[in-house]
Amino acid sequence: MNRLKRWYTDKYCLLLLAVMTVSIARAQQNPAFTSIELQPTVAYLKHEGRSARMVRLLFHGGNSYAPAVAHMYFNGESDSIPLPATEKGIGIIELPLPGDPVKRETQLVVKVETGGREYTARCVVAPAPEWKVYLLPHSHVDIGYTNVQEKVLQLHMNNIDEAIKTAERTQSYPPDARYKWNTEAFWVVDHYLAAADEAKKEAFWEAVKKGWINIDGAYANINTSVTDSRQLMQMFHTAVKTAKEHGLDINTMFQGDVPGASWGLASQSWITGIRYFWGAPNADDRIGQSPGWRDRPFYWKSPGQQNTLLAKRTLFYRLQTERQ
Template sequence: MKLHSGENNFYIEIPEVSQAQEDVLTVKQGREILYTEPIKINPVRHWQMNLVQHTHTDIGYTRSQMEILTEHLRYIDYALDYCDATDNYPEPAKFRWTCEISWAVSEYLKCRPAEQIARLKQRVKEGRIEFATMYLNFDELPDEQTLAASLAPLKQFRQHGMRAELAMQDDVNGIGWCFSEYFADAGVKYLNMGTHGHRALICFDKPTVFWWESPSGKKMLAYRAEHYNQGNFFGIHNDDFESFETKVLEYLKQLEDKHYPYDICAAQH
């Protein structure tokens, strides 16, 4: 290994151990020993990280409603093309896409030709594309009647024979309490909340999983995730796998240090 002026980082692969043990790290220059220190090697945790790709919907922040809609319809077209392009890839490498909100999907079903709708149905059936059921990422302004009406696209999806069992609330921390009743009645089983701490308090220092139970006793599995751009913070979009790998490993070490109890996590990007 060649050392450069300043800080140097190297990854050294060592065999996996089943129990904690000690070894010695030695740095030599030629035959001269420059540094030696005992190191502790612990059993490694076998992680599964799911990378969840979607387009964040933030109407008005970047463009007007009509311009945003055109783009979101096109994103679904692109997702279908990427699914086609990766059909022959190994299963974990096949392209997958999550439609963050139901508004764009509902409009897609109204305006795209039958051939394109058939492609979408097939990918949903395969599990390559998933529909989330929130109409938009709602703040605290809509009343209960508005939020109840926002679930209307679920009926539209099911009339097309397409499954929708997940709700995503991204960028808005928290969610209307009434949804704990509405989701259960609508067949929505899971809630994912991608947080944003720019102008809000993030009340946990690690992702949390819990049963969200309504006053009447209905419940759904909820995942309070990291930022909805967590994968982008790793640099997944920069085509630099070495840097991406380093940041992912550092993040998993942070989860361990925070006593995150599970061996599975998700990173949206």
């Protein structure tokens, strides 16, 4: 009997030792945080029916695994946000600030309580306007740069099919959340229609008329600094002509990933019916004064000063994850 008791005791000790070893290993592999940091942003969060300035809470030395509470003290107000326990751990969390909009630089104090300990961080939050962000879903048309032309065309044509399906699937969403797709260059549309059967053509034009698909006027992202007036007009001809055959007008154009846009583009696009231009020139070379106009809409007068084109320019950065 003593021998059996000793056997069970030894087995229990070995099991306990194994559990402790695994726990220590896990703790060493996933250590808990040792300090916190606050990172102010210009972003806003929807919180309890209101817009609240957002500050990021960063955990250093490890993640937050155990239950915790983040107490915020800001602008004469206080609030608390519970942080749940999680096996994966929390490395960053976005906190909605309490109180009224920030009108002057104000100090924020956050105290995180967990496991009987308290961690404190401070930062200064400056005023920032409430942003309204507009998204333009599209895939950049750069024929042959990231892949052979045939593969690029196949991806773009598939994008149109998927966009129509997604737009139809999201029609029950709130108006601003319904999916829309921008074709960017008519080269994509031209080839899509050439390969489509009658059913797909009808579905495409129906999607355009419903606003699910937007057609831009330029045939491709052309370096307009090396084109003359006749070439500029030809740049819009196919798109405008095809749209008119279906009772539609095109009034937008996109030009991306080229050094810039020549001045003649303002008058030629106006003659064609294009009224809105989004330019996204290269980010680092041959771009002149473009950075000074980044993200600032302006009216671009034609050389004769008779017509104006509403333009917006933003620097174009190629993402390695772009779909092309």
